[in-house]
Amino acid sequence: MKKFVNDPANFVPEFMAGVLAANPDLLEGNLEFQMIKRKDGPRADKVSVVQGSGSGHEPAHVMAVGPGMLDGACQGPVFAAPPVDACYETIKALATPAGVLVLVNNYQGDRMAWDTAVEIAQAEDIVVDQFIINDDVAVQDSLYTVGRRGVAGNFFVMKCCGAAAEEGQSLAQVKAVAEKVNANVRTMGLALTSCIPPAKGTPIFEIGDDEMEVGVGIHGEPGRERAKIKPADEITEMLFAAVADDLPFTSGDRVALMVNGLGGTPPAELYVLYNKAAALCEARGLTVARNYVGEYCTAIEMAGCSITLLKLDDEIEKYLAAPAQTACRIF
Amino acid sequence: MKKFVNDPANFVPEFMAGVLAANPDLLEGNLEFQMIKRKDGPRADKVSVVQGSGSGHEPAHVMAVGPGMLDGACQGPVFAAPPVDACYETIKALATPAGVLVLVNNYQGDRMAWDTAVEIAQAEDIVVDQFIINDDVAVQDSLYTVGRRGVAGNFFVMKCCGAAAEEGQSLAQVKAVAEKVNANVRTMGLALTSCIPPAKGTPIFEIGDDEMEVGVGIHGEPGRERAKIKPADEITEMLFAAVADDLPFTSGDRVALMVNGLGGTPPAELYVLYNKAAALCEARGLTVARNYVGEYCTAIEMAGCSITLLKLDDEIEKYLAAPAQTACRIF
């Protein structure tokens, strides 16, 4: 297995210990429950924003903790929702009179774990509410399914809720921010390779050298269809059309454009995609007011990408521009 | 080929166009010579710091351009030094009475190209000097070879020279900073997979599923030896000992510790390595005053890592802490 790993069963706590060791002033954690929180929180007058999901999406979710972003997060094993206890302990650790907002990416496992944890916390009179993120246009929504997944658009929801909470907004107000951002963000992803969860030790799916998976999520699950690999510009056109047609975005809109790498795709390739995506925005009359090119929500080392468009208004732009700090930094 | 690419021959200018499109306020470029520069430079009273090398190492080198880092950079094709003309045009575009310092990673191709370009520029009375970075302990130095390579330690040289130049130091002073940092920094790398230059379309070398290459550079060239893959902690011990013994670092030293991903290794694995490396520092009595975990100098999508140790003093710490801004950003 082409991975840096000791005992695969300890992979998650070990990497989280590394994140804590690298950020002693910013973060603290409780690795018994795979949980990391801001060292300076919770604060009685500030809503706590928390999240938790499977591991393997780094920098989401525990690496998105810090001032202006999440107040705390917990992780499950790679690609598996965190155990109920971890969710509950995370809510408890961040509980504050101002309340806790749990941002849940729409995966059934995450939802069930957080539902249960929130029920327990509410029974203990902790002020806590939930919001479900579902920006993935690849999933056909229907009454009979769990609906669209939450994928890279999650970054924008975290960022805006983090900024709003930092401003001192109420639990209801921060939840309204989540609703607004989620309603205005759309994502579509594509994979060129599978990926290898450390505990599994083998790729989740087999894929030919000339094939790609269209409409993948972020857990190495197969996408909606398999197709022959295409030139980068055609791939960008396909993903872009899927997101831009869905809302729909209209000429004159200001947008944030994200080209997210799924883990195994190097920056140069992401910028080849961005180059085309920016041109497609211009062709539709969309003004890219902010852009994000890099890894925001990954599927461990999967080669692939997703394109996210967020429709902006003054409020959202203000939140995006607000300062924030997490374990991810360059200098 | 599992890559986002159009015509491989246009890969480098296309990705650079993407970098420019994503950073219109910060950067401008001349893609005929694969060159990117700070939009607000050169300045007559400030030394220009430039670099250029093969592509495929992103964020080095063109993505390291910006205030507090490089003033300009040019790139060759993937893993090939830039053509002489590109080097010359880069020097010319950043020429200033305060002088240009070229930071060259010690690869023969880069050296020959920059030597030639510097000769031409000097013949035109441009004030320009060069410094050679060679932090790679994997290469046995000898009179008969080109010597140690410049690898991830390059980041620290760029950062410190960028900060010193921003402070208004002279060409000789900035070069002295490069000398000091280079003299105090050591790196060793290791690869789990090969990588695929887009124009080549196939992996540079074959490697078994249970093998690793020890002591690789950043161009997909094989390392010094091939070995059976080991647990992450043993790998960290091996790389750490190689760098820490080389200077040597001694108990009581303050250091910067970098765990650099070579492109295909996800953040969680880098933090597993960091977790161990930080413990090894502590065991040697080294204080990790600053840490860097992420991708600083890559070999396109190669799975692998390098560990870099930089011995600090007050001056170097001041430069590392100075503000800087490049195309790499998170928010």
Next chain:
Amino acid sequence: MAISQANIEKAIDTTADTVVRNELYFSDLDGLAGDGDFGISLATGFKVIKKDLPEIDKPDVGAMLLKLSMIVSKHVGGSSGPIWGTGFMKAALVSKGKTEVSLAELAGMVGNAVDGIMARGGAQLGDKTLLDALIPVRERLDAAAAAGETDMGALLKSCADIADGAVDSTRSLVAHRGRASQVGARSADTPDPGIVAIATILTDWCKAFGVERAAVAPEVAKAVA
């Protein structure tokens, strides 16, 4: 006919063996239309159960099952954590204080677990989840209790037959719950790993309690001890 706490403990211990042995195989099955973590998630919890079961304080069946539910909630991630945790918890609630259970009580435990799982995850019969094995088993137990059946071996065999049959009868369905539901029609023609797990566990129980039975679905045949 009463079922002793010792037999229930033995069934749990057998289940732990089944799950741990199939850690990678169940994950491979989950990788066909899902995300490949099912076997690993479940095994993480059952390794703890296997280790702790002999030592935990278990005055009665309900207390024992509640303890298992807590282990699952702490150690099992993914959908399987809430699903199996809820199942154990609901079964525990109706077996509090009992050191043996009648067939009717057993049927009540399974019934309460099934109701809890349905409430937690919103799945119905035919959504291609482990409920497609558990719901018919629950009905069989209800009927056996009503009819006053006494051959426990025959009943166990017939429950295993039902679960094993569900693997093949649901194979062509499109999943409506879980991650497999998000790949649309592509989940058709893959077995549901949760159903395979239930069928394998029941088949392994047959063996543990000396009941002769051969697996039918190829995945179950591959997974049994």
Next chain:
Amino acid sequence: MAISQANIEKAIDTTADTVVRNELYFSDLDGLAGDGDFGISLATGFKVIKKDLPEIDKPDVGAMLLKLSMIVSKHVGGSSGPIWGTGFMKAALVSKGKTEVSLAELAGMVGNAVDGIMARGGAQLGDKTLLDALIPVRERLDAAAAAGETDMGALLKSCADIADGAVDSTRSLVAHRGRASQVGARSADTPDPGIVAIATILTDWCKAFGVERAAVAPEVAKAVA
């Protein structure tokens, strides 16, 4: 014996074909101990040369070679840019204004190119670079000029033999220059791609000028037209 500018142009055009045809093969050879870019780097430049050669203003041999040197400096990256660019430039300097060159002048051009390459990259005979092909070729040309040889076909064949032989005679050496030198002893038992390229070019020249010659080293045999 004089060599016409047209023949030199034909040799260059043939070289471009050789290099472009072997873009991937030469890169594969470079990947054995180097970084796999040699063929691609060279081909990038020679594609431009192939396209521009018919049209460029080339009043004399020196002007033509200078123009080639400029194309290489603009388009060829890696070590090959400075090495081949320097070679063309140094050959140009001593053929300025000539529309044909004598054998002695040809030997002088190759000699000046070799000196320039040695100065630029610091490599010596035996460092396992293309100089291990070029230096003995240069000596052969000097000797031929001194002896007043007139059979150009035989001379070309003998130069090709020398370069081809260098592939095998250097194979076991450890590289001292270029990226291959940084893998230490592991560069032994791999052919140097630069030497293979020179040998292939000379062998292709034989064919282009109607001289019969079969390649010896397996890599050259694989690379020739």
